[in-house]
Amino acid sequence: MLKHQVIVIGGGLAGLRAAVESARLGADTAVLSLLYPVRSHSGAAQGGVNAALANMPECKDDSPAKHAYDTVKGADFLADQDCAEILTTDAPARIYELEHWGVPFSRTEDGRISQRPFGGAGYPRTCYAADKTGLYILHTLNEQAVKLGIKVYNEWAAIALASDGALNHGLVALNLQTGEIASFAADAVVFAVGGAGRIYKRTSNAMQSTGYCLGVAYKAGIPLKDMEFVQFHPTTIVGTNILMTEGARGEGGYLLNNQGERFMQRYAAKAMELAPRDIVSRSIQIEVNEGRGFPEGGGCVHLDLRHLGREKILERLPGIRELAISFLGIDCIEKPVPVQPGQHFIMGGIDTDKDGATILPGVYAAGECACVSVHGANRLGGNSLLECVVMGQRAGAAAGKFVKGKASAIKEAVLNDAAKKATAEVEALLKSSGKERLVNLRDEMAQTMTDQIGIFREDKAMREALATLHALRVRYRNVGVDAKHRKFNLDLLRTLELGGMLDVAESIAAGAVARQESRGGHSRLDFKTRDDANWMKHTRAHYTPDGARLTYTPVTKTKWEPEERKY
């Protein structure tokens, strides 16, 4: 049996930052990751990361408090205000630290970290490195992990926790390279497993952003919080739904309908294209629905950057230019890019406190998979990379302190039981003669989520979706795996993942049907306004074999009374 004091699941920004912190505190720390850390989807983040550094002439009087207010307002007042304040107060130190470790931030004339405007922010507050910020931060954090000699278990999928209900003792994982299943003893486990975009059909997320591992925590009895809040990014390339960063609008890009009109005028006259994402996505969808869109990809609008000029595009947005050329054959210097909203981020996730601790002692979570909550009902662009480094650091510190100077309480029997159970499940999948097949189930789930639990929601369609998901979960029991080989068995991995994805999808649908109001990313045609009297509360979904059981917890308010969100 392999053993470490702290095992971080996932090697993206949140996971690496957590591992670095716990290792710096002296805990024996390992990272276990399905992908080599530098392959994580954090590397796809383009636009930048927020911190009130006040480096630009326009933002001399910016402050963490103003950043916190913008975050809370952007969140449609569902964020816990104390947590938002922690996020923005810790932000400058975490960003400076990244610079000290070598992140090649773009610079101001006087050599400081440059900042650009992003949606929903009162000041240009988004620190960036061209339009490849995530890539550079991810590689830099990986470099720090190498420097500290942190052990990485590459291409292992965590498939179960080993908990006795009162304490967690480690985890069980599948080695993709060999097909072997092994248990890992760990006094503390940190989930940093990223997003769940592949539950949806149209998504900016990676093939590996399945959300499966949220299901692993969920099934172990840890609630998922606020899952109904899903962010749709306004500008993904039609067809592939690869992202065109918000930075493109931050640099001055326009959104145009088929009349050549900057339609955001009608929806957010002041902020225009830089209104928060939920608002811009809905506006695009309305334009398309009302016949003012273009037909490509089932409906889209144009992102026009031509007026920015060649030089600015090449300097500030070289990455997205390349992407539009490679995937659409369109050079944004010469032509507008057809874009449509796509699933982009989950505001919800594994329920944690402000130090990343879950209700199960010994289990922590950070990054996109966690819900603290700092993003509430809608995340501001640039706040997610920030969450990864701020909450990654805090969760790593908490896990490091949890294990420090304490005799290990790990019970091997619990681990052995968990391993036996997980092995049996995998073996059963491999042996199953079930008639159902992965692609059909997965496609139906993703299409249902996009069509019925998407940008606009209403009771009837959501109830149907919930019924479809229940049926899919039943059909999943009869799923068979065709590939029987051991090494790199993608059919097995993906089928296993689908089980967790269905559980997570169901938690999203259940939360959405129940919440009878519109708030942030949750926008209902049958309940069009926010209802603070009844719904200013967090949803918690608890796993049961028959679907999510929902409970609610209060939102923490410190300074800011809810107000109408106008931009």
Added chain:
Amino acid sequence: MTDSIKLTIYRRDPDLDTAPKYQTYEIQPEPGQTVLMALYHILENVDKSLAFRASCRSAVCGSCGMHINGKNRLACETQLAPLGNEICIEPLPHLPVLKDLVVDMSSFWRKYEKVRPYLITLKEPPASGKERLQSIPDRKKIDDFIDCILCACCHSACTLDAWSDGYLGPAVLAKAYRFVADTRDEGGAERLKLVGSEEGVLRCHTIFNCTEECPKRIPITFGIQEMKKKVVWGKLTGKM
């Protein structure tokens, strides 16, 4: 309707096969379809035993380097259409095959770790706790080299045994150069020593394979030669 195309794919499960076999799949390409999407199509609908690596599908994670019609490329950004009606897909050359298109990258990562691939600083950061200053022109010096996604396309294309223990290879040297060229880095002589041997920059014969096969068009050979100049000068002047 477009004509169907033939994808011939290298197949091997080292547990079962003593030699690789090539299997041909006929598919109906969709407009704009990439090699990666074709592989997913085969995996999901035709042959579920196929193995390959991928994640971001947007040319940034570095997972999907493969040898496609004789050239190392990222499957996710390679369109089918320009490749013609017969396409041959093989794993990155010279690396041990784990299964089908999946290669064993462990020696690559070991070499990466050897060159101290992180910013080395001797001076403390500013007492204010704030960022180190760096001018825009200084920051520009690393523009190309920070774009490396460690996909190993260059590494496996190098004819000088990048895959053997005798040579660090272009990707790892490019990573070293990313720090050598960074005005904030103070690892100078120490890092140059790590790369300044027969195992490092001296072995490069400027064949330019790496530069030609880099999906990110990083001028890798340039970086290697810049370091070689510094190393040779250091040796000539007795400083190294």
